[in-house]
Amino acid sequence: MPIHQCCPHSILKSFILISVLFVSATSIPRWCSAEQDVNNRFERGLRYLEAEQYDLALAEFQSIEKEFTTSAEISSLAQYYIGFVHQELNDLSPAASAYQKALALKAPQEVHGNAHLQLGIVYKSQGELPLAENHLKHSLTLLPAAAEAHTHLGDVYLLQRRFNDAESAYQEGIRLNPDRTESYYGLGRVAEMQNRLRQAMEYYDAALQRNRYLSQTHYRRALTYQKLGDKEQAAAAMTQFQRLKAYEDEMHRFREALYTNPNVPVLYIKLGELHETYDNLTGAARVYEAAMQAHPSYLPAYLHLGELFIRQRELEKAARAYEKAVKLAPDNPKVHIKLGVIYINQSQFEKAIAAFQQAIAVDRTAAEAYNNLARLYAGLGKEMQQAINLAQQAVALAPTPKHYDTLAYTYYRNAQYSKALEAINKAIAIAPNVDAYNKLRSKIQKEK
Secondary structure, eight states: OOOOTTSOOSSSOOOOOOTTTOOOTTTSOOOSTTHHHHHHHHHHHHHHHHTTOHHHHHHHHHHHHHHTTTOHHHHHHHHHHHHHHHHHTTOHHHHHHHHHHHHHSOOOHHHHHHHHHHHHHHHHHTTOHHHHHHHHHHHHHHOTTOHHHHHHHHHHHHHTTOHHHHHHHHHHHHHHOTTOHHHHHHHHHHHHHTTOHHHHHHHHHHHHHHOTTOHHHHHHHHHHHHHHTOHHHHHHHHHHHHHHHHHHHHHHHHHHHHHHOTTOTHHHHHHHHHHHHTTOHHHHHHHHHHHHHHOTTOHHHHHHHHHHHHHTTOHHHHHHHHHHHHHHOTTOHHHHHHHHHHHHHTTOHHHHHHHHHHHHHHOTTOHHHHHHHHHHHHHHTOSHHHHHHHHHHHHHHOOOHHHHHHHHHHHHHTTOHHHHHHHHHHHHHHOTTOHHHHHHHHHHHHHO
16 A cells, blocks of 8 residues: 655645656657657656556556666666655565666766655665665755755654754754645654653644644644643644544545556545545645546546635636536536636636537526526626526526526616516515525615
């Protein structure tokens, strides 16, 4: 099961893009005449890695390594990613072997620096602390600005109870990256182990400000509060730990299911919904995006991502998600309607009109499409008789308060106040406590 050693956020696991290392299509040296093909293959392997399709990623990188054994730089980079995939799968011995092979070959400084970093992380996990320290220091020689290496070196020092060295390493990690959660957690552990409990609590709080989903931080806070004699706060922190630990365990179960059942895309949706339940919208978005990469024709992934962006008021991103959904499901009126509503909120009214018209074209019984188009026409002051006709059609298909309200609004905008009053009274009779309906009736009565 993946343990994501390279990404210490145990809950907010990022789908891995090794931005420090990955050499893009514009910067890979001209190793051979098939340069673009090599670039594309590395990028394909990374897409598999992002989507946690580890078997496919491993096969891609192994294929590159086998084909380009005579090119040290290509082979070294491929070996690095082979190690990385094994590390994600918690196969630490094969991971270490691949990293060692990457280091044995001539390669750019970034490749060797990251290989040393990941090898240090592997050895730390295996309890080989002197080896871990050695490789992490080598990593910092090659990549002096790598905050992650300082943090892991701090962990090694902490395990060796070299508290001053650990504190210095964590502080350097924070200097290089003030938002790195694990550095603050490490400082909290140093302070707690030295019985500087108030200071430990400050560091734990600083860690949670940057990532509130770290269950282990809540656990350490609970124990620290116990030591301080604050039973109430200790109980609250322990409750939060138990809640997030359950979340973490459920997340890992879904990830295990995804790895063993890669052709069941609904598992991505279930995992994304789990993230949303815990208000982890960033994690949910990453899962839905991974689903789209792994299963490009799976409509629910686009719909869930679009809805998520709407919740976040990221309307441009939401529109892009639904535009892709429309291409996948051109005969689905609900998708056209939702896209039209997004366009309205972006003030892209012509696009909204086209979306509602398309919804009606594919489904003559789509009452909401008639209603929305009527409301939009009336609001824009155009096609006014058409707006009334559309609103009447919406009411005929579904006589709901919302549709009577739109009918009243179209009559009101056409100065047909008696008909407007009759329509809004029907809406109010069904839903008497809706403030907007009563306000519209007051406006109509005033004009009448």
